[in-house]
Amino acid sequence: MKIMVSACLLGQRCKYNGGDNFSERVAAFTRGHEVIAVCPEVAGGLPVPRPPCENVGGVVRNVTGESRDREFREGAAKCLTLAKAHAIDLAVLQSRSPSCGVKQIYDGTFSGRLIDGAGVFASLLMENGFRVLDAEEIDEIR
Numbered sequence: 031m032k033i034m035v036s037a038c039l040l041g042q043r044c045k046y047n048g049g050d051n052f053s054e055r056v057a058a059f060t061r062g063h064e065v066i067a068v069c070p071e072v073a074g075g076l077p078v079p080r081p082p083c084e085n086v087g088g089v090v091r092n093v094t095g096e097s098r099d100r101e102f103r104e105g106a107a108k109c110l111t112l113a114k115a116h117a118i119d120l121a122v123l124q125s126r127s128p129s130c131g132v133k134q135i136y137d138g139t140f141s142g143r144l145i146d147g148a149g150v151f152a153s154l155l156m157e158n159g160f161r162v163l164d165a166e167e168i169d170e171i172r
Contacts, residue, residue, distance in 0.1 A: 031063045031064070031119045031120065032063070032064045032066065032116050032117060032118045032119050032120075033059075033060050033063050033064070033065055033066070033118065033119065033120050033121070033122060034065075034066045034067075034068055034109075034112070034113050034116070034118045034120070034121040034122070034155075035056060035060060035065055035066070035067050035068070035121070035122045035123075036051070036067075036068065036069065036122070036123045036124040036127070036130045036165070037067040037068055037069040037072075038050045038051040038052075038069065038124055039051050039052065039053045039056045039057075039122065039123075039124055039165055040052065040056070040057060040060075040065070040067050041057075042067060042069065043078065044069040044071070044072050044078050045078070045079075046071075046078075046079060046080050046081065046082045046083065047079050047082075048078055048079035051124055051165075053165055053168075055165075055168045055169065056122055056165055056168055059122070059168050060122070064116075066112060066113070066116050066118060068109045068112060069105075069129075070102065070105035070106045070108070070109045070129040070130065070150070070151040071083075071101070071102065071105055071129050072105070073104075073105035073108045073109055074100075074101035074102055074103070074104045074105025074106070074108070075101050075104070075105070076098065076101050076102075076105070080092070081093045081094060081096075082140065083098050083102070083128050084128055084135070084136045084137070084138045084139075084140055085128050085135055085136075085138050085147070085149075085150075086138035087138065090102040090103075090128055090150060091138075093140050102128065102129060102150045102151075103150060105129070105151070106129065106150045106151040106154045107154070109151055110151075110154050110155065110158060113155060113158075113160060114158075118160060119161065120160075120161045120162075120163065121152075121155050121160055121161070121162045121163070122163050122164075122165055122168065123149075123151070123152050123155075123162060123163070123164065123165065124165055125164050125165050125166050126144060127149050128149050128150065129149045129150050129151040129152070130149050130151055130152055131147070131148055131149040131152055131164075132148055132149075132152045132162050132163065132164035132167075133146065133148070133164050134146055134147065135147045135148065135149055
């Protein structure tokens with residue numbers, strides 16, 4: 031199986047704060063499969079570290095109010111092209127991320143509140159017919 035995975039889940043230090051979201055569950059799930067690691071935010075040209083971003087009224091902005099929508103959308107488009115080129119079977123993405131959140135994202139107030147919705151990249155994958163799982167759903171399909 032070909033699985034696209036949020037790079038931070040595999041230990042790549044690409045989070046906004048320079049860290050990662052390494053998940054042993056995701057790493058174990060992907061063993062023995064072809065893995066394509068992506069970070070749409072870095073693919074869109076954003077540095078590591080960078081100010082945190084959230085979807086604010088349909089536009090991705092950082093905590094200081096600057097629009098980073100173009101970078102998020104360009105990175106998502108690049109990663110979608112990669113998903114198509116590899117004909118992935120599944121994407122496992124980081125929970126709550128403004129790029130990769132599948133079921134929930136932060137509400138745009140930078141207060142830690144969550145709302146139902148998907149990040150820019152997760153939405154693009156789903157709109158293009160790809161199967162997408164939140165990292166926290168891994169145990170449900172094992």
